[in-house]
Amino acid sequence: MSLVLYNTLTKKKEPLQPIEDGKIGMYVCGVTVYDKSHLGHAKSAINFDLIVRYLRHRGYEVNHITNFTDVDDKIIQRAKELSMDPMALSQQIIDDYFRSMDALKAERATTYPRATETMDDIIDMVEGLVQKGIAYESNGSVYFSVRKAKEYGKLSGQTLDQTVAGARIDPSEDKRDPMDFAVWKAAKPGEVSWTSPWGEGRPGWHIECSAMCLKHIGKTVDIHGGGTDLIFPHHENEILQSEAYNDAQFVKYWMHNGMLTIDEEKMSKSQKNFFLIDEVLAKYSPQVVRFFILNANYRHPLEYDSSSLDDSQRALETLQNSYDEMKAHAAIADGDDDAERLCGDVWSDFETKMDDDFNSRDAIAVMYDFAREANKLRGEGRLSRKGADSVVGIFNQFNGLFGVLVSESRLKLVKEGAQALDETEIDKMLSQDHIPDGDVDRLVRARQDARERKDFATADNIRGSLAEKGVDIQDTQEGAVWKRK
């Protein structure tokens, strides 16, 4: 079975065939660093994180490039508002971005080029476009002449005339055609700028991606990703520049992630309807946030509301419980091979789902079925320690890609049986702010003793008091287990 992915360019799912066997050059548009990252950025990063992890799992060597737009109008404006140096501001935001994405357990890209570090390549490209006569200088700025492009709108389906009719374009008098876009912008007095053949200035928005793709990947990149909001004009213009400059196809597969929405509206800074990653992680674990995002198709919009993460937390608990219990499982039966068979089937099912355009939602559904089957074997006393280890192995493989489960063992099985404790000792232990593991064990055994004496008041008091300290006791067929929440 081969992996297929949805290509925005052709609007079809296509088998993945990299230019070079086994290697993938992948460019994902990063962020403009003028303000802290919000949950929408997290969605994009986590969607592509899973894609990269899965491609690697499938044996591809992935060169993953994500850029930082660290000079542009917004950064300059924001820096001015804060009376900061724009470069200091962008560095601060980049630091925040890394902190947030690390906290979300998104793997880092291979390289994070910055516009300001790619200046020579950008200027080379602009010069090349001017030499080819497809871009022109005007008052210190350089514009790309869209009417000279061979093809226009092949990604977005837009035609030039329709777009002109849309008429929300900047009618700069420097442009020969209103649809032309800047590849180099002349600096206004006092702005940060770089020296170029056209005087002091800085890059247009789109050109950095074209230059970075060429520099870090090549004339043609296998996969180019970004949000759906970038399709037009950003990605369309990247195609125009790169293909004009390189005389080669720019991108084989375009992949776009759907927007995170709130009340059906895109989460964005300009709408002021965003939640910062910091804020969200103060209340929910990174696993819950990842699960919320990965439990939906990356291509489709995902609706967020106040209960979304609570729902995800509850839903995830089912998988986490099964995972925990499989790890803590004490062998009941020996030599059964039901678990082995179960594990053999589930992983190929899982990969089949993921091979179909990274269908993480269906892949998770496979995991739920798997957890139920494994729980059933265990409940029926047909699970050996070896079988449980195989089940845990599948969970680990799944988690290596999705990163939605807490891998540390949370569940503690109390090995010794019931043991009486006198009341004052119980109260003393329960009154501690933090009850050490050893004491929890003793309390659980004391509770067991109380239960055997049918002293349910004492038993329930121990369970209730421990629950208040964040320790959950559960009675199972194998005895009592507990975990810290």
Place this chain on the structure above:
RNA sequence: GCCGGGGUGACAGAGAGGCCAUGUGGCGGACUGCAGAUCCGCAGACAGGAGUUCAAAUCUCCUUCCCGGCUCCA
């Protein structure tokens, strides 16, 4: 207006011609002193209208509503 993508059970969200999606929640049952966890079962759906087909949530057409883009955006 134009270009994309959508409208699926209480909710979140897969699926893209025939076969159970899945999860949370609800209801019933098993287990339990009670909880919880777990297991079993039940209910409940494909925006509306025409058409193609033996068969349509899935294909075609029309209507309608929503979202994204056409300005910076993941």
